[in-house]
Amino acid sequence: MKASDLFVKCLETEGIEYIFGVPGEENADFMISLDASDKIKFILTRHEQGAAFMAEVYGRLTGNPAGALGTLGPGATNLITGVADANMDRAPMLVLTGQGDSERLHKESHQVMDVVAMFRPVTKWAQTVYHPDNIPEIVRKSVRLARTEKPGACHIELPEDIAEKDATTEPIEVRKFRRPVPDDKIVDRAWEAIRTAKRPLILAGNGTIRRRASKQLRNFVEKTGIGVLSTFMAKGCIDMDADECCYTVGLQARDHGACAIEAADVVISIGYDMVEYHPRLWNADNTHKLVHLDFIPAEIDEDYRIDVEVVGDLAHTLWMLNERVDAFGPENLDYDHSHARHAREAMKKDLDEYANDDSVGKIKPQKALADARKVLGPHDVLLSDVGAHKMWIARHYQCHEPNTCLIPNGFCSMGFALPGGIAACLVHPDRRILSVCGDAGFMMNVQEMETARRLNVNLTVMVWVDNAYGLIAWKQDNTFGRHTDLDFGNPDFVKLAEAFGWKGHFCDDSTKLADVLEQSFQEDGPSLVAVPIDYEENGKLTERLGNISCPI
Structure with missing residues (x-):
């Protein structure tokens, strides 16, 4: 069969369910073959980084890899941040990139770069397909390595001329193994x-x-x-x-x-x-x-x-x-x-302190997370982006079940939670999914709002608005007693939501936040809740942590 058809058959044999990405000319044969598959669903994203974060969250929630696809050159480089995040956070993933004709890879050529060398530091294995008959071995090895503890990303590059050749091999049957046990x-x-x-x-x-x-x-x-x-x-x-x-x-x-x-x-x-x-x-x-x-x-x-x-x-x-x-x-x-x-009781006292706060104008981080916990059930999923809000989620949002709070904490990449929330909705359409973002991280992959609308996922995104890179300001204040210029402007988030076909909400009343969040989950399709956040609490937390005494 045609090499690109064999590639898809191998992915089907591995049980791959989703491939997220942005195709290009150099993986056109693969995309036509993929379009004929009734087992693998391709999710078109608006940026390759969004695709990588979606594949990461799918892998974290299921333990099985999804594909993150890009073309050669800039498509491949756009993937790399999300791939590094998945690899360091131990999420199985397949990274699939196109490449130019193998007859021009040895010389200066349009959009050509050594993509495999670029991916090697951020994957468990990266390999080019040099011959169509090698595809079954490469796919089997990639999926096996991606799933093997500790899980991570594996990269396969398929040049355009190899994709259109004929292959004589067949997919390799999946044989799983039991992990070794200690003596x-x-x-x-x-x-x-x-x-x-x-x-x-x-x-x-x-x-x-x-x-x-x-x-x-x-x-x-x-x-x-x-x-x-x-x-x-x-x-x-x-x-x-x-x-x-x-x-x-x-x-x-x-x-x-x-x-x-x-x-x-x-x-x-x-x-x-x-x-x-x-x-x-x-x-x-x-x-x-x-x-x-x-x-x-x-x-x-x-x-x-x-x-x-x-x-x-x-x-x-x-x-x-x-x-x-x-x-x-x-x-x-x-x-x-x-x-x-004692540590449990002392921390529990901190968690309860602002659970019933009634501030108006700005909402305290502790209150926002207490309300999030209130409206989410034990098996519902909260995803955290990276920023000052991540520190608050890490400390103040606690869980009943594994994999119900997804935080990128190895590579710690901003822009994770919106695209990741879309994937979580695909994995768990019966659960409530809440992505919590800072205004900076949210805007880094804001284009995926269109993907969420197109898929009509029931996702709620809560954006903490402070018009600044709040975590950087927090750390600079702690170190130097002041911070550099880190302020920026924001759109009207409610109008932005409406422009993308989302439901939009603005809440600056602490007593109403839980009801607004509950309403967002009752709505069909994606919803955005913008919250002006009281980051004066950052400095107060720093002072409190510095003065903690251990009685034991």
Whole structure:
């Protein structure tokens, strides 16, 4: 069959459901072949970066890759920020780019650049198709690598002349494998370190929100009572209402969770990624005994000197620990959990402080997130863009279930939440999806409002309006006592929404915000809620974090 037809057949064999992107001349053959597929849906986006963020969110929510497609040259470079974000946030993704005729790639030629070399630093694997018969091997390897822990992006480049040639091979059958599990002896060592601890604490990272891992973690925590601090991307690994939930850690400032870590004698890191929360922020003096559990070996770092490292399938590792807890008898564990319970109570007091605020004119971040939590159910999904609002979401928005708060916190790219929210709606059309953006991040991919309207997704976007790059101002103020010129103008967001065919709302009354959000979810199609935000709270939070004292 034709090479482009074979490429599509291979993607169908892999179970690929969606490809998001902007095609060009150099992938015209592939697009015609894709158009004939009744298994893969192509979503035309308004910018390649939006396509990459959509594919990332699909991967984070399903555990399976979607495609992000661009043409050669500028189409490929437009993809790269979203691809890097997915790769560093451990989302499986296939990056599909066209390329010029292979007979002109060796010389200076229109729009030609070494795209594969460009993608290698931000993917797990990047490869050009040099011969049509190699397509089944390349697609099979790409999907397998993208899904393998830790998941990430893989790139396939298909030159235009290769796409139109004939191929003689067939798709390779998908054969999944069970991940390796740890040896009993190393799990015994980990259990001995945990069993003999006096004040243990769990630091849960991105790996714990895999479905099976979260289930086993919850079992382990219920049996042992050990408190859990989660990184931004691990929210919901245990229920926010559980007594063991110490909420979130990761702000680069002293917070209640830091007190719990300081008081712990053994820190059990589970599925922990340093890209989120560097160990120098919580283990600079290497004062803790560290038990590291993860799918792959840990990064080497001076501030992360591990005592016991258990490498293997995380759910199985936790199951093995649960077996040992049961054999020992949970009632025989002699732990002091006061450090974890105090951190939970202190943080809970902060979360409740402005939940009923009645300010008018500007709405406090804490109130906006309390109302968001009020109108979203346990399985509904909130997506955070990047900016000052991300810091507030990280600290103040807590979750009942894994993968119900998506925060880009490895690569931390702005522009994530609007296109990501569209993909979340496609994955979970029966759930409420709320994207929270700053006005800066929202405008970076504002063109995808048209995509949302065309697909008629039931997405609500809440834009926090402060007419500035608020997070940069916050950090400059903290460091220098002042900030550079970071102000900008904004459109009338309600009129902007109407121009794109969205429902538009403006709310500056704290007592009405929950009702406005509820109304937006009752409306058919996408809705935008613009909120003037009170970022004077940023400085107040900085002062509060600097004055936190640890009673234990």
